[in-house]
Amino acid sequence: xxxxxxxxxxxxxxxxxxxxxxxxxxxxxxxxxxxxxxxxxxxxxxxxxxxxxxxxxxxxxxxxxxxxxxxxxxxxxxxxxxxxxxxxxxxxxxxxxxxxxxxxxxxxxxxxxxxxxxxxxxxxxxxxxxxxxxxxxxxxxxxxxxxxxxxxxxxxxxxxxxxxxxxxxxxxxxxxxxxxxxxxxxxxxxxxxxxxxxxxxxxxxxxxxxxxxxxxxxxxxxxxxxxxxxxxxxxxxxxxxxxxxxxxxxxxxxxxxxxxxxxxxxxxxxxxxxxxxxxxxxxxxxxxxxxxxxxxxxxxxxxxxxxxxxxxxxxxxxxxxxxxxxxxxxxxxxxxxxxxxxxxxxxxxxxxxxxxxxxxxxxxxxxxxxxxxxxx
Numbered sequence: 001x002x003x004x005x006x007x008x009x010x011x012x013x014x015x016x017x018x019x020x021x022x023x024x025x026x027x028x029x030x031x032x033x034x035x036x037x038x039x040x041x042x043x044x045x046x047x048x049x050x051x052x053x054x055x056x057x058x059x060x061x062x063x064x065x066x067x068x069x070x071x072x073x074x075x076x077x078x079x080x081x082x083x084x085x086x087x088x089x090x091x092x093x094x095x096x097x098x099x100x101x102x103x104x105x106x107x108x109x110x111x112x113x114x115x116x117x118x119x120x121x122x123x124x125x126x127x128x129x130x131x132x133x134x135x136x137x138x139x140x141x142x143x144x145x146x147x148x149x150x151x152x153x154x155x156x157x158x159x160x161x162x163x164x165x166x167x168x169x170x171x172x173x174x175x176x177x178x179x180x181x182x183x184x185x186x187x188x189x190x191x192x193x194x195x196x197x198x199x200x201x202x203x204x205x206x207x208x209x210x211x212x213x214x215x216x217x218x219x220x221x222x223x224x225x226x227x228x229x230x231x232x233x234x235x236x237x238x239x240x241x242x243x244x245x246x247x248x249x250x251x252x253x254x255x256x257x258x259x260x261x262x263x264x265x266x267x268x269x270x271x272x273x274x275x276x277x278x279x280x281x282x283x284x285x286x287x288x289x290x291x292x293x294x295x296x297x298x299x300x301x302x303x304x305x306x307x308x309x310x311x312x313x314x315x316x317x318x319x320x321x322x323x324x325x326x327x328x329x330x331x332x333x334x335x336x337x338x339x340x341x342x343x344x345x346x347x348x349x350x351x352x353x354x355x356x357x358x359x360x361x362x363x364x365x366x367x368x369x370x371x372x373x374x375x376x
Contacts (some may be wrong), residue, residue, distance in 0.1 A: 001031075002200070003027040003196050004027060006023075006027050006203060007023060007024040007026070007031075008027075009203070010023050010024055011023075011024040013301070019070070022069070023070070026063065026066045026070070029059050029062060030196065033188065033192060034192050036052045036059065037186065037188040037189050038189065040052045040053055040115050040116060040117075041115060041116065041186055042114055042115075043115045046108055046115065049110075050107075053106060053108055054102040054103075054106070055102070057098065057106070057126050058099065060126075060188070061094065061097060061098035061126065061129055061130055061133075062094060062098055064130045064134055064167070065090070065133055067164055067195075068133045068134070068137040068140070069090065070160075071137045071140040071160065071164065097125075098129075100125065101129060102126075104125060104126075106123050106126075107120070107122065116186065127171075130167070131168070134164055134165075134167045138161055138168065141157055141161040141164060142161060156202055156208055159202040160198070162198040163194075163195040164195070166198065167195065170187045170190070170194075174187055207309075210306075211305065211306045213256035213258075213313055214256060214276040214277065216251045216256070216275065217275075218251050218252050219248075219273070221246075224242065224246050225246060225374055227246070227349040228349075229348070229349065230344050230347045230348070231343070231349060231350075232339070232349075232352065232370065233349070233350065233352065234352050234368060234373045234374065235354065235375075236354060236374065237353070237376050240261075240318045240353035242353075242376055243316060244271075244353075246351055247314060248272055250314045250351075251277065251314075255349070256313055257314040257315065257316065258278050258279075258303065258306045258313075258315045258316070259277065259315075260315065260316070260319070261279065261282065261317075262282050262319035262322045263281075263318065264281060265279040265280070265281050265289050278306075282319045293323050294326040296323070296331055296335050299323075300335050300338045304339060304342035307343060307346050307350070308342055308346045308348075311346075311348075313349070314348060314351065315339070315348070315349075315350050316352075316353070317350070317353070318353040320353070320367075321354065321355060321358040324363065332363070333367075340370050350371070
């Protein structure tokens with residue numbers, strides 16, 4: 001339940017992040033593995049225990065692989081890391097390793113705690129694969145921690161490393177107990193719980209999966225207005241180019257930004273030279289960087305959470321007319337009120353692009369009272 005709850009929490013909070021969806025998948029796999037662990041222990045006979053043992057081997061191998069993958073992806077969603085660039089090859093290797101381990105001649109035996117997989121030559125492939133994956137993950141995180149100088153990033157990495165180290169410590173304890181001639185108690189479910197709590201701490205306390213501001217090297221545009229800290233700008237124009245040029249100039253002067261737009265993210269990045277700045281697409285089509293136009297609560301949470309995440313931040317909202325088509329006018333204005341409050345509280349900046357002729361007559365005067373209007 002803890003795993004499923006954490007996965008649901010993360011995906012509801014930030015479903016547009018690839019790392020959020022990855023963690024939700026990991027949480028589901030961990031919950032399924034814990035269930036299989038219970039079913040093996042309480043199985044009525046050896047054949048029933050074997051029925052649950054093989055899928056458990058596959059799931060635990062995949063779970064360890066996903067956790068290793070996450071160490072190369074978090075906390076920055078580093079698309080350029082080696083493991084991310086070779087994700088499909090890595091997935092193929094892990095799939096073959098998991099199936100090989102599950103199809104080997106493993107056996108089960110019953111002790112005073114119940115049924116479990118016998119530690120012998122047949123199961124050694126599974127144990128070795130999982131151990132190497134977790135050990136590699138810990139090594140990557142320790143290396144990242146030593147290289148990182150920012151305190152907030154280190155505070156995110158530390159619980160991740162603890163979550164990866166929990167299976168290694170558990171395995172060490174089991175080996176020590178069995179080597180001394182004793183029977184070790186089932187450790188898989190407690191280990192999964194310990195890892196989940198470590199990741200949960202990083203998620204809830206260190207905002208692991210929240211959209212994080214990033215620096216962007218861009219060239220400024222000359223002759224464009226600039227916004228003051230705590231100010232919201234309403235760019236009234238047929239096109240949105242002026243709003244984007246203002247946004248780019250803010251980034252060039254050291255700001256960090258977020259774009260929420262009706263334009264496809266690939267087109268925005270190509271046209272304005274953005275590489276790292278998060279760009280979210282207002283569309284009804286599901287996708288990794290999409291926001292449903294009817295989900296104004298999620299949109300407000302995403303943008304306001306970003307604005308409250310640091311200093312010198314700026315959000316560009318391009319597509320207010322599109323939001324009007326899917327929501328009541330009052331709901332759209334409540335979105336603007338919420339963003340305006342976040343801007344004032346954080347001393348950040350908000351740029352809203354709007355076509356006065358396309359927006360309903362209800363909106364423009366009210367928008368101009370909340371935001372400072374600018375015309376080309």
